[in-house]
Amino acid sequence: MGVGNMLLLSQLTAFLLSFILSFFIFIPMSVNQKEFSGHCLLHATGKWDNSSQLESVEWGPSSACNFSIFMGIIIMMSTLFYVILYFLYLARETDSSWLETFITTIVSIVVTLLLFGSSLSVSVGMKTWCEFLTSPASQISSCDLADFIPFSKELADIDSSNFYTEIKITEFGSWTSLICWLFLAVTSVVKIIKFQQHETFMSSMNRERQRLLQKVGHRSDYTV
Template sequence: MGMGNILLLSQVIAFLVSFLGSFFIFIPVSINLQEFDGHCLLGAKGTWNFSSGNVMLMDIKWGLHSDCGFSIFIGIVAMILSVFFIVWQSVNLFKNTDSSWVDAFVTCVICIIMCLLLFICSLILSVGYHRWCKTLTGYNSPFSRCEETEMNEFIIDSNIYTRNMFSELNMAQFGAWLCWICWLVLSVLSLIKVYQYHKKEAFLSSMNRERQRLLQSVGHRDPMVL
């Protein structure tokens, strides 16, 4: 297997992992939004108060809905792009062909952009979850760790279901960072492929110049005198 096929196979594998990882982003966040009645937990704050003999979280200031919306959007985009590139690169791999320089350059740009967007998405999920977790384990809280909230109801609202919150947000973080690593690898592989095309073009240009020089040298040679 040539170097080009190894790069192509590596890209297909990375896109496949990204495709699987994308489901861990938008599905848990979407379910969490539904279970919390459309409220986004990322960066949410509140205070613990005694109510009917129980300690409940009150005066909640929910996180920005755009944070959850952005995470869902990036997850769906990563899934769609991964499917597209899996099919396209698999066809090239099966036919033992490769993309053109323009295709490789466009792929490189897309990979770099997605890498940056997924990094932002991962930070939003991780930082937002950390702030929410800090609220859950803060002053007057009955919980010392976020994991303890997994099977407890601590919000007075019949439309809010909190029991799967910890698992959902951790899955979303896992999926986001996994996809970011995949697209980071894809960015590096794409840059290598573009560099190879550039190196090949430079080599062909050098060979063409040498050929033209030799032809000109032969064409201007003085005739032999007998």
């Protein structure tokens, strides 16, 4: 297998891995929102009463959770397309054109930046929520031990039994997928550079061929 095919195979592997990881992003976050009655716990804070019961909650912006779900779905659809496309390239022992590689590079850079923002929002939002849960008034020592939060009657319809696992899975999927897309962006840039080097090489060869043909022509005229 040539170097070009190895690069194509590595990109196909990264797309396939990111496709799998996309389910780790939007599924647990969607389940968490459903269990929290549509509320987003990212960046959420609240108030504890004197008996260490959660009295009220100022929920985080819905856009924080929805953006993570949106990114997971977008990644799933885009990677599925690229997995099929690159698998066909690999099976036919061909590769993408310069234009296709350029578009993939732009897509990879944009997705990487959006994923970074989404991953950062999940991590910072979870940290804010955990700092609130483990405040002295709550008497909860660790965020992973706060699965069963004593909510007040107004918030009794919320199921918080799996929130820590769900958000941690989302966080893992987001950051790991970010690494995949960063790798894809770098390899796409490498392929563009190779295209440019190839074009330069072919142009040089064409000029050299023309120069040799001109020399042969001059010699033929001199002989005659």
